Amino acid sequence: MSVRVVARIRPLLKQELEKDTIVEAATTASEPLATPSIVRIPNPKNEAEAFSFQFNSVYDQVATQQQVYDNEIAPTVKHLFKGFDVTIFAYGVTGTGKTHTMRGGKLLAERGVIPRLLSSIYRRSRKIEKDSDGDTTVDVAMSYYEIYNDRVFDLFEAPEKRTPAGLPIRDNNGKTVVVGLTERPCTSLKDFETLYDQANVNRSTSATKLNAHSSRSHAVLCVKVTQVTGNEVRVSTASAIDLAGSEDNRRTDNGKERMVESASINKSLFVLAQCVEAISKKQNRIPYRESKMTRILSLGQNNGLTVMILNLAPVRSYHLDTLSSLNFANRTKKIEVNEVENRPFFRTAPKPESRIGIPSIPLANRQPLRPKALSHNVVPSREQAEKDKIEKPVKAFSVYSDKPKTATISRPGHLSGQGHPRTAEAQKRTSSEAVPTINRPSKVLKPTVPAKPETMSQQSIEALIERKVAEKLAEQALSSTKATLASAGTEISPDVQARLIALERRVIDQESARAEGLQYLLMAKQHTVRGEEVSALKMYQLALPYFPDNQKLAQKMLKLQEKITRKEESRRPKSSSGGVPLLEDEDYVPDTHDNYSADESVFTKPSARNTRPPIRRNLSVFRDEATTAPPQRQTNNDSDSEDELAHSLMHAGPDQTPRSKHILRIINSRDVAQIRLLKGVGAKKAEMIVNALCEMDDEVRHVGELGRLKGVGSKGVERMREGLIAMV
Numbered sequence: 001m002s003v004r005v006v007a008r009i010r011p012l013l014k015q016e017l018e019k020d021t022i023v024e025a026a027t028t029a030s031e032p033l034a035t036p037s038i039v040r041i042p043n044p045k046n047e048a049e050a051f052s053f054q055f056n057s058v059y060d061q062v063a064t065q066q067q068v069y070d071n072e073i074a075p076t077v078k079h080l081f082k083g084f085d086v087t088i089f090a091y092g093v094t095g096t097g098k099t100h101t102m103r104g105g106k107l108l109a110e111r112g113v114i115p116r117l118l119s120s121i122y123r124r125s126r127k128i129e130k131d132s133d134g135d136t137t138v139d140v141a142m143s144y145y146e147i148y149n150d151r152v153f154d155l156f157e158a159p160e161k162r163t164p165a166g167l168p169i170r171d172n173n174g175k176t177v178v179v180g181l182t183e184r185p186c187t188s189l190k191d192f193e194t195l196y197d198q199a200n201v202n203r204s205t206s207a208t209k210l211n212a213h214s215s216r217s218h219a220v221l222c223v224k225v226t227q228v229t230g231n232e233v234r235v236s237t238a239s240a241i242d243l244a245g246s247e248d249n250r251r252t253d254n255g256k257e258r259m260v261e262s263a264s265i266n267k268s269l270f271v272l273a274q275c276v277e278a279i280s281k282k283q284n285r286i287p288y289r290e291s292k293m294t295r296i297l298s299l300g301q302n303n304g305l306t307v308m309i310l311n312l313a314p315v316r317s318y319h320l321d322t323l324s325s326l327n328f329a330n331r332t333k334k335i336e337v338n339e340v341e342n343r344p345f346f347r348t349a350p351k352p353e354s355r356i357g358i359p360s361i362p363l364a365n366r367q368p369l370r371p372k373a374l375s376h377n378v379v380p381s382r383e384q385a386e387k388d389k390i391e392k393p394v395k396a397f398s399v400y401s402d403k404p405k406t407a408t409i410s411r412p413g414h415l416s417g418q419g420h421p422r423t424a425e426a427q428k429r430t431s432s433e434a435v436p437t438i439n440r441p442s443k444v445l446k447p448t449v450p451a452k453p454e455t456m457s458q459q460s461i462e463a464l465i466e467r468k469v470a471e472k473l474a475e476q477a478l479s480s481t482k483a484t485l486a487s488a489g490t491e492i493s494p495d496v497q498a499r500l501i502a503l504e505r506r507v508i509d510q511e512s513a514r515a516e517g518l519q520y521l522l523m524a525k526q527h528t529v530r531g532e533e534v535s536a537l538k539m540y541q542l543a544l545p546y547f548p549d550n551q552k553l554a555q556k557m558l559k560l561q562e563k564i565t566r567k568e569e570s571r572r573p574k575s576s577s578g579g580v581p582l583l584e585d586e587d588y589v590p591d592t593h594d595n596y597s598a599d600e601s602v603f604t605k606p607s608a609r610n611t612r613p614p615i616r617r618n619l620s621v622f623r624d625e626a627t628t629a630p631p632q633r634q635t636n637n638d639s640d641s642e643d644e645l646a647h648s649l650m651h652a653g654p655d656q657t658p659r660s661k662h663i664l665r666i667i668n669s670r671d672v673a674q675i676r677l678l679k680g681v682g683a684k685k686a687e688m689i690v691n692a693l694c695e696m697d698d699e700v701r702h703v704g705e706l707g708r709l710k711g712v713g714s715k716g717v718e719r720m721r722e723g724l725i726a727m728v
C-alpha cells in the first residue's frame with residue numbers, strides 16, 4: 001500500500017492578500033463532483049500555464065480541522081487496534097500550518113489531529129473493554145520527543161536536565177528506537193492533554209520572520225496502545241510527527257542561532273527528499289542514516305499505515321517553495337509501505353521492567369536498516385511463530401486507493417462535545433532556551449557515588465577517562481554510570497569527575513563545530529542545486545574554517561568563484577555606456593529565465609544562456625494548457641561533484657594514514673577471525689565490534705568513528721595501531 005498523501009491549503013493570514021492567492025484545490029475533469037484531489041498552481045515561468053498535482057485528497061482554505069481528521073485519520077484508528085502501526089506526519093514549508101494541523105488550537109473546533117486521535121483511541125478502548133466484558137484491557141502510554149539540531153531530546157524532560165548530546169537511537173529488530181525515553185501511561189484524554197501540554201512547553205520554538213511561533217525542531221509523539229486479553233498481548237503504535245518546516249533563508253533574516261537551526265532543519269528535510277528519491281528510483285542505498293529524522297521516520301521501511309499531510313500556503317510569496325513541496329509529495333505518494341501488523345505475543349513471564357528502546361531481543365536477531373523491513377516489533381511465542389508461518393494469509397488491506405474519490409466522504413462529527421477543554425495555554429519555550437548548554441555535567445557524568453580520594457593510579461585514571469568518553473561518544477551507556485562504577489567496584493574522585501567533564505566538553509565542542517561546518521556545506525549544496533552560486537560560495541566560505549585543509553573544498557570554491565566571474569562577465573553590457581548595473585548577489589535578481597523542473601524537488605537557476613537539452617517530465621503532474629514548451633531541466637553536473645564533496649567531508653574526517661586505512665579495512669570486513677588478530681582485541685571484543693557494525697548498518701569511515709564504537713575507545717584504536725607497527 002502506498003503512503004497516503006493529502007494536501008491542505010491554509011487560509012490567508014492577516015497580512016496576506018486575496019489577490020496573491022495562487023494555489024487552489026480542484027477536482028479532476030472526469031469527476032467534477034468528487035472531493036478535490038488536485039492542487040493547481042501556476043508555472044512560475046509562464047503564469048498562463050498551470051501545473052496540477054494529484055493526491056489522495058486536497059483540502060482547501062475553508063476545510064475544518066474536523067473534516068481533515070474525520071476523512072483522513074479517523075479511519076486509521078480501527079487498524080491501529082488490529083495491530084497496525086500508524087504514522088501520520090505533517091510536511092511543508094515554514095508557516096504553512098503543520099503545527100496547526102497536528103496540534104491545533106485550544107477551542108474544541110480548533111483541535112488538531114493529535115488530540116482528536118487520542119480522543120478516538122480512548123473511545124475505542126472503552127468500547128473494546130465494554131464489549132469484552134472486561135476480558136480485554138487496553139492501556140495507552142505516550143512518549144514524546146523532539147529532534148533539535150539533529151539531536152534527540154525527551155520532551156518530558158526539562159531542558160536544564162537534558163544531556164547535551166541528546167538521547168541515542170538504535171535499531172531494534174528492524175525498528176528505530178530512542179534509548180532512554182520516558183514513557184508515560186495516560187489513562188484518560190485529560191491525562192493525555194495535561195502531559196501533552198506540559199511537554200509542548202519544552203519544545204523548541206521561536207519567532208522568525210516567516211512564522212511568529214516557528215517550530216525549530218521535529219516533534220515526534222508516539223502513542224503505544226497495548227491490548228491484553230488473557231495471556232495475549234497486542235502492541236501497536238501511532239506516531240504523529242510535526243516536522244519543522246523548510247526555510248528559504250533569503251526570506252527569513254535569520255540570525256546565527258536561527259541559521260544553525262535552519263540549516264539543521266533544511267539538512268534533514270533535504271536528506272528526507274533524497275531518501276524519497278532513492279526509494280522511488282529503487283536504489284539499493286537509501287540514505288536514512290544521514291539524519292536522525294529520516295532514520296526515525298524510516299519512510300518506506302516502516303510497517304502499517306502512513307499518512308502524510310502536505311501543508312501549503314496559498315500565496316505567491318511561497319511559489320517556488322510550494323512547487324518544491326508538491327514535487328516532494330508527488331514522489332512520496334508512490335512509496336510502498338508494508339502492510340504488516342504487529343502480531344500478538346503471549347506472556348509467559350512477568351514483563352521485565354525496562355525503559356523503552358532497550359532491546360529485549362538478542363543481538364543476533366537484530367535487523368539492520370534496509371529498504372523494506374518485514375519484521376515485527378514483538379517477540380511472538382515459538383508456537384505462534386510456527387503457526388503464523390503456515391497459516392497466516394497475506395493481509396488483503398485496501399483502506400486507501402490512489403484513485404481519486406468518487407464521492408464526498410462524510411463521517412459523523414463524533415467529536416462534538418467529547419473533548420475536555422484544556423485549562424492552560426501551553427507556553428512555548430524559545431529555542432535559545434532549548435539549546436543545551438555545555439556548562440553542566442551530563443547525566444552520564446553526574447557524581448553518583450560519594451567521592452573517595454586516593455586508590456587510583458594515574459594510569460588507571462587515564463584509562464577510566466578514556467572508557468567514559470568512549471561510552472559517552474558511543475552513547476551506549478546512558479544513565480549507567482552508577483551501575484558501571486558499582487560493578488567495577490571503583491569510585492572516582494571529584495578531581496577525576498572534573499577532568500571527565502572537561503574532556504567531554506572538549507569532545508562535544510569538537511563534534512558541534514564539525515556538525516556546524518557540515519551544515520554550512522549542506523546549505524551550500526542546496527544553493528548550488530538551485531543554481532544560486534553566490535550564496536553557495538558564501539556558505540562554502542562559512543564552512544571553510546571547519547575543514548581548513550580540505551583540498552576538494554578549496555578547489556570547489558575556486559571553480560565556483562570562476563563560474564561566478566564568468567557569469568558576471570557574460571552579463572556585463574558589451575558597451576561601456578548604459579546597461580543595467582549588476583546586483584551584488586545574483587540570487588536576488590528577479591530572473592525570468594528560471595528553469596523549473598517539475599520532476600525535481602529543487603529548482604535550478606541556470607544562466608540565461610543555458611542551451612542544454614530539455615528533459616521531459618515523467619510524473620503525474622500535468623498542465624492544463626499545453627501551449628508552451630515543456631519546462632527544461634538543467635543537467636546539473638555540479639550536483640554530482642557536490643555529492644562527492646559532501647560525501648568526502650561527511651565521511652572522511654581527518655586524513656587517513658595507511659595504518660588507519662588498514663585497520664578500517666579489517667574492521668569493515670566484519671570478520672571476527674580477522675578482527676580478533678588486532679592488538680588488544682580478543683574474541684569477545686571482536687564479536688562486540690561486529691555486532692556494533694551490524695547495528696550501525698554502515699561502515700566505519702575513520703578511526704575517530706572506530707574509537708566511538710562500543711568497547712573500543714581511542715586507547716583501543718592506539719593499541720591496534722601499535723600492533724600494526726610491531727607487525728611491520
Ligand SMILES: Nc1ncnc2c1ncn2[C@@H]1O[C@H](COP(=O)(O)OP(=O)(O)OP(=O)(O)O)[C@@H](O)[C@H]1O
Binds near residue numbers: 011096213214215244
Ligand atoms: N487551517 C488553518 N486555519 C487557520 N489558521 C491557520 C491554519 N493553518 C495555519 N494557520 C495559521 O498559520 C500560522 C502558521 O501556522 P503553523 O505555526 O501551524 O505553521 P507551521 O507549518 O507549523 O510552521 P513552522 O514550520 O515554522 O513551525 C499560524 O498562525 C496558524 O494559526
